[in-house]
Amino acid sequence: MMKCTQATQLLSEKLDRPLSNKEKMNLGIHTAMCPACRQFGKQMLSLRDISQRYVKQSDREERGDNT
Amino acid sequence: MTQALFRSDKQPSGQLFHNNEFMNDLRLQMLKFAILQVRNEALAEDAVQDAMLSAYQNIDRFNRQAALKTWVFAILKNKLIDILRKEKRYTNASILEEGASLNDEALIDHLFTENGHWQKDERPQKWYEPDHGVESKHFWRIFDTCLEALPAKYSRFFMMREFLELDTNEICDNEEVTVSNLNTTLFRARLRLRECLEDNWFQGENNT
Ligand SMILES: [Zn+2]
Helix, strand or coil, X not given: CCCHHHHHHHHHHCCXXXXXXXXXXXXXXXXXXXXXXXXXXXXXXXXXXXXXXXXXXXXXXXXXXXX | CHHHHHHCCCCCHHHHCXXXXXXXXXXXXXXXXXXXXXXXHHHHXXXXXHHHHHHHHCHHHCCCHHHHHHHHHHHHXXXXXXXXXXXXXXXXXXXXXXXXXXXXXXXXXXXXXXCCCECHHHCCCCCXXXXXXXXXXXXXXXXXXXXXXXXXXXXXXXXHHHCCCCCHHHHHHHHCCCHHHHHHHHHHHHHHHHHHHHHHHHHHHHHC
């Protein structure tokens, strides 16, 4: 079975390139059994979401709209 | 009627410069990037304005939105490198990066067991992100600090990918790195960022 070190790397790479079918299958099996990596995958998505909000965030500040 | 004017897919770049929303987004993306690179808001603001002006003056050469973005960004990057060179910080970059790869080994040893599984104490926790929490000034300050703590190359690649939303090929062309090198660097940047956020924000939140 895939190790967590490999699974976490693929969970990051998933955001940058399409995974192969084999990678998807191995990763799917791993995350089905490993709650920690499942959580890590969610955090990777959050990180992207947070980054996008971060870029937009100064927009609001500059307009002086703090609500 | 007016809609038809803006609907064309082949919108010339010259018009993009008059698209306020596009230009404002682009300026903000560049500014975030520049500030984190040169760590000086005034210098960063100047560099961004210069870059956008040079782009505008040479607009005839470009006709696609994606191309415009990468191109303005390439101009900006050269300006930032000049600034860093002037401040003699650029020469230290390679030393910083070498140090970082050692720290990566240490981080991976810290997070995972010898068999490559998560250490019990280090297993990722659920992140609770109430809107008011993530949007609070305190959170953004921590996020800033965590970004600044990344080695220069890591934050540059991470910001190109996540702030400027450039795709892998664009970054590789710009930075002359291989795809696998880029993927690994992005992975390590994210690994560090999430560790930093979990230690300084999400865990603190859960504990209180
Ligand atoms: Zn795992």
